[in-house]
Amino acid sequence: MIAPRPQMPVLKITTIYDNREYDPRLRIGWGFSCLVELGEEKVLFDTGADWLVEKFNLDRLGIDPRQIGTIFLSHAHCDHMGGLTGLLKEARQAKVYLGRSFPQNIKDAVARFGVETVEVTGPQKLREGLYSTGELPGLIAEQSLVLRARTGLILITGCAHPGIVEIVRAVREQLGEAAQMILGGLHLGELPSSEIMEIITELGNSGVEKVAPCHCSGERALELFQEAYGKGFIAIGVGKVIEL
Numbered sequence: 001m002i003a004p005r006p007q008m009p010v011l012k013i014t015t016i017y018d019n020r021e022y023d024p025r026l027r028i029g030w031g032f033s034c035l036v037e038l039g040e041e042k043v044l045f046d047t048g049a050d051w052l053v054e055k056f057n058l059d060r061l062g063i064d065p066r067q068i069g070t071i072f073l074s075h076a077h078c079d080h081m082g083g084l085t086g087l088l089k090e091a092r093q094a095k096v097y098l099g100r101s102f103p104q105n106i107k108d109a110v111a112r113f114g115v116e117t118v119e120v121t122g123p124q125k126l127r128e129g130l131y132s133t134g135e136l137p138g139l140i141a142e143q144s145l146v147l148r149a150r151t152g153l154i155l156i157t158g159c160a161h162p163g164i165v166e167i168v169r170a171v172r173e174q175l176g177e178a179a180q181m182i183l184g185g186l187h188l189g190e191l192p193s194s195e196i197m198e199i200i201t202e203l204g205n206s207g208v209e210k211v212a213p214c215h216c217s218g219e220r221a222l223e224l225f226q227e228a229y230g231k232g233f234i235a236i237g238v239g240k241v242i243e244l
Contacts, residue, residue, distance in 0.1 A: 009039030009129075011149040011244045013156075013183065015236055016057050017048030017083070018214050023239025025060050029053045031079035032158060032185055032215040035063060036147060038129055043070040044087070044094075045145055045156050045184075049079040051086025057238060065090040070126065073098040074158025075142040076106055088113040097126065099135040099143050123174045133170050138162035144184075146171055149244040152180030152209075159185040159216050165202045178207030181244075183236070189218025196221050200228045212236045 015022065017033035031049035035042060042063075048054040058065060068091045073081050076099070088094070088110065096110055100119040110117055118124075120143050122134040129148040135141040140161040147154040155171055157164065164186050171179045182203070188196055196218075203211070211225050214236035226233040234242065 011147055011154065012037040013154075013242045013244075014061065014063075015214070015238055015240045016044075016061070016063075017046075017054055018236060018238045020214060020237035021239075022235075022237030023060075026057045026238045027053045028238050030215075031082065033080075033083070034156065034183070035068075036145070036156070038147060041070070041127070041130070042068045043072055043130065043145070044068045044091075045072045046074055046080040046158055047071070047083035047087050049082035051083035054083040055086065061239065066093065068094050070094060070130075071096045072126075072132070072143075072145050073102070074144065075099065075140055075161065076102045077140070077159070080158050081106070085109060085113075088115060091115075097132060097143075099141055101135055101141040123170075131175065133167060133174065136162035136167060136170055138166075144171075146175065146179070149180075151244050153177050154181045154183065154244065155179040157182065157184035157186065159187045161187060164188075165199055165206070168203060168206050168208060172206070180207065181210040181212070182208055183212040183214070183234075183242070185215035186213045186217040186221060188213075188221040189216060191218070191221070193220060193224060196224050197228075200224060204228070210234060212242065 014035045033046045033048040095116045124132045131146040133144045145156040210232045212234035
């Protein structure tokens with residue numbers, strides 16, 4: 001088990017966009033987005049499918065898009081970046097991290113806003129306590145975000161298209177530590193229960209102590225993760241706040 005790191009600032013993760021409700025004041029929709037606050041740093045992971053929904057939820061939660069310093073895009077699917085251009089009209093000071101595999105028309109659209117853009121391929125340290133796995137291969141290339149919290153490493157995935165077990169393995173290889181917690185879409189909805197259980201077992205053996213699956217993870221997967229992890233399972237929906 002990774003020893004606590006008291007020198008690290010408090011980490012706060014707020015789900016901004018998801019297809020499940022947590023805070024009834026907010027709107028739901030198919031897609032995913034969450035705000036990571038690491039000390040004074042504000043990082044928006046993905047932007048959901050619809051800027052109007054994303055903006056409504058940000059406003060209700062009292063989050064000013066102009067204070068977002070980093071926009072991290074996991075992959076080029078509309079349910080994860082549909083709100084991007086709307087966001088960039090307000091968050092012009094933000095730096096955008098996207099995969100090199102993103103279509104050129106998306107890169108051109110971002111460039112028109114004049115924001116600083118970083119095309120990510122391999123593993124990359126964004127700043128202290130904040131890392132990209134780099135684009136990992138699969139049917140769809142995807143980068144995931146890794147955060148260093150006081151309790152250990154937190155892994156945030158968009159849809160985990162390269163495979164959640166493979167992503168967790170990559171994190172250990174890149175940073176020399178196991179991901180202590182996983183949050184985000186796991187894309188397991190079409191798998192039979194037996195295969196989902198094999199994945200759950202592998203994640204447990206890899207050192208994953210807490211799981212917060214959402215978005216595209218699948219109803220059966222949510223049930224099986226909750227049964228397997230018990231108190232280590234965190235139910236996610238729009239407006240859910242996790243502090244570590």
